[in-house]
Amino acid sequence: MMLMLTSSMMAIIITSIMMMMCTTISKISKKDREKMSPFECGFDPKSSARTPFSIQFFLIAVLFLIFDIEIAIILPIIIIMKWSLTSTWITVITFFIFILILGLYHEWNNGVLEWAK
Known part of the structure; x- marks a missing residue:
């Protein structure tokens, strides 16, 4: 019983730590607009890189x-x-x-x- 409780607590702790790390990393990447823009040989993009495709x-x-x-x-x-x-x-x-x-x-x-x- 104690082994199950310990394993469950470890799983919850590891999951929580990973969720916090992902949240922190995503906040950092949202701030950098240059990294989020599409790259076209140093020029400004001519059209949106996120064009819709056929459903x-x-x-x-x-x-x-x-x-x-x-x-x-x-x-x-x-x-x-x-x-x-x-x-x-x-x-x-x-x-x-x-x-x-x-x-x-x-x-x-x-x-x-x-x-x-």
């Missing part, structure tokens, strides 16, 4: 990441097939792929996959 591109990138992670989840399932029952394995993989197809249909139905409107 459609962002949604496609998130969709790609979601399906990429799900492929990483599917690969170990193939290895597990050796140690599990075939009927259980087929049920799990079918359910998983059904959820993926349902998610893809939902994205398609909401128009996320249409690049130009």
Whole structure:
């Protein structure tokens, strides 16, 4: 019990110290305007460096990441097939792929996959 209490207190203390350090460092960097401005060979910038990008591109990138992670989840399932029952394995993989197809249909139905409107 004492070990858990000590570990919790150490975690809280370390977290608090790191939060205070981050706050102090961020206040220092906000004061320096030259460091925050974009660099263009010593000249004043011609336009804003923080130009907006297409939200459609962002949604496609998130969709790609979601399906990429799900492929990483599917690969170990193939290895597990050796140690599990075939009927259980087929049920799990079918359910998983059904959820993926349902998610893809939902994205398609909401128009996320249409690049130009």
